[in-house]
Amino acid sequence: MTFAIPNFDLSAFVAATLAEDLGTGLPGGGRDVTSESVIASDTRFAGVMDTRDAITVAGLPIAAAFFRALDPAMEIAILVDEGAQVPGGTLLMRMAGNARALLTAERSALNTVQHLSGIATLTRRYVDAMNGHATLLDTRKTIPGLRHLEKYATRTGGAQNHRMGLWDAAMIKDNHVLVAGGVGPAVARARDAGVAQIICEVDRLDQIEPAIAAGAHHLLLDNMGPDLLREAVALVAGRVPTEASGGVNLDTIGAIAASGVTYVSVGRLTQSAPAADIGLDFTPL
Structure with a gap:
């Protein structure tokens, strides 16, 4: 390459x-x-x-x-x-x-x-280990000052880069949701601010509809096992890409990737x- x-x-x-x-x-x-x-x-x-x-x-x-x-x-x-x-x-x-x-x-x-x-x-x-299912993503868990190099290395190994930093997409996580008063209000605020790419973390199935209805472009399904991921993917029904995150290692990624998610993100790629x-x-x- x-x-x-x-x-x-x-x-x-x-x-x-x-x-x-x-x-x-x-x-x-x-x-x-x-x-x-x-x-x-x-x-x-x-x-x-x-x-x-x-x-x-x-x-x-x-x-x-x-x-x-x-x-x-x-x-x-x-x-x-x-x-x-x-x-x-x-x-x-x-x-x-x-x-x-x-x-x-x-x-x-x-x-x-x-x-x-x-x-x-x-x-x-x-x-x-993903056996052709889903696409592997890296994360921002990089050594300060080496992000561009480390994300180059993950691309070289066959992954796709997730966000390069805080600037290129909104990533709404649990603390943002807590302050905003819920998944729907948090996503709506980012939408109304004109953010072009809104990723929203959900850790419960009942958060999926409010996130999509408010305008999320991508759902991060946090710490869900393969069975729950399959349920989540069925509820999303292809309306937005889905990403599995949390609890992913070489022993678990095969089943996680086979659940039907679009992406699986792994911090260990650069962290460990x-x-x-x-x-x-x-x-x-």
Whole structure:
């Protein structure tokens, strides 16, 4: 798949991440003291990045950007596509260039690829467990500052992005309902404010009709088991999309997805994904 992250400034992310690692602006900072003291400035290395785990790959173009930020002439060959499912032992990237640049960028590049591939890999496991039923959604349970990257990784693993933030849809949840005095009044207020996309959480069947009648465009069916979800889907009768949320894990998602809902959202994709075991080895040229 083609690498693209809308509204994400890759150059700024790379620069900020390297500056953090180098201590730019701090007393004595702005350099890699180990590489500068141990490796001659004109030394060249070749390197290979590989995975020790079976993974769904995500983030290799970002890794390449780290290396090229420090050595624009770096020779880089990305060996697998984003979104590829590969077995352990697969070579992901080859590179050759200035040794100091490679060593300085190594950890930032690996951290990014390990994290994003971990998310993409877990996402793919959830997609596979759904057996073709419904569409998997991510959530806003992301690490601050990394939302665009993490939601890129869930897309790469086969999910669809839910809201990117608080701005692109109204999500009426129990606390909003409590303050507004009910599901119907809460949805009506969002409708009257001209909100283009209104998602309303319901946790009881008797909330479905008031939400739809008031103008909800999408119902989030919260913490309902498969039997109750089937009842809810029957009541909605295709008038708006339905989303199952809460209590979803790899053991339960198959039955939840098969209940007839349009979507299943899973916070664990970004909240709990383990890093992939990916390494990088160098040899002098």
